[in-house]
Amino acid sequence: GVQTCALPISGGTADVLARALQSRLPTHGGEPTIVENKPGAGGRLAVTELKNAPADGRSLLVTADPILTIYPHVFRRLGYDTLADVQPLLPLASEPVGLAVGPMVPAAVRTLADFLAWCRANPKNAVYTTAAAGTTMHFVGSQLAHAAKLDLLHVPHRGGAAAVQDVMGGQMASTVTSMSLAMPHLASGRLRVLAIASAQRARRLPEVPTFAEGGFPAIVADVYYGTYLRSGTPAAAATAWQQALLPLLQSPEWSAQLERLSLDPMALAPAAFAQRVRNDLAHWGPIVQASGYSADD
Secondary structure: OOOOOOEEEEOHHHHHHHHHHHHHHHEOOOOOOOEEEEEHHHHHHHHHHHHHHHOOOOEEEEEHHHHHHHHHHHOOOOOOHHHHHHHEEEEEEEEEEEEOOOOOOOOOOHHHHHHHHHHHHHHOOEEEEEOOOHHHHHHHHHHHHHHHOOEEEEEEEOHHHHHHHHHHOOOOOOOEEEEEHHHOOOOOOOOEEEEEEEEEEEEOOOOOOOOOOOOOOOOOEEEEEEOOOOOOOOOHHHHHHHHHHHHHHHHHHHHHHHHOOOOOOOOEEEEEHHHHHHHHHHHHHHHHHHOOOOOOO
């Protein structure tokens, strides 16, 4: 069976999901599951920790996908190789990302096309802020700027909540943000979502068109959270994790937890989940390259 399972996490929603799992996981051999938060280096530390752990199945990583699918194209010295060091197990949840504007942008700006026209007319204010550089949100914005042939300045922030607050406060025009952060502020009208990057309209925001509907079919992205083992973990240990996690992930309590966090359920078998990670790793390469962004640290 599964022994102590340290969960190296990279902050935020991944942390909340890991703790929700921890509280419901059965103890194995009387040993509880411990959550070890490893928030350093934008989440890279957690993956390095997993890579350096013994391949005995005792360590499980809970993280958001950019750390495995985008960072390999961003950081020159990463310290891990997604395909060689990490074994995807099961996804936990996903959420849409979208472009939201605040009071700096006139109420008459109602669509993505309106916003692009407004940016062209107000080049000094043609700015989008995000949680950080090197994220899904950063590159959704850079894709939009590139495809619209628009000078749209990226201003990275200290976290997504701070970025949303700056837009709501009228300090910046727009943010590309996860919808779980945007949702609580939409009723007030101080934040308006103009487009989401999902393949289809979001269940919680049926009135918001996709970027594809706005004329940008290549802009398709979401953020997802998953569980990962170290490569080379024995099949029996991987199966034990699967058997422990699946009943939780299929429970009404888990659905309710995701609903509270404004997250969507995401169910894939390990092989399909591993394929999704491989596809996304390949997908982001040319987008990051086109943006011209890279980081050394």
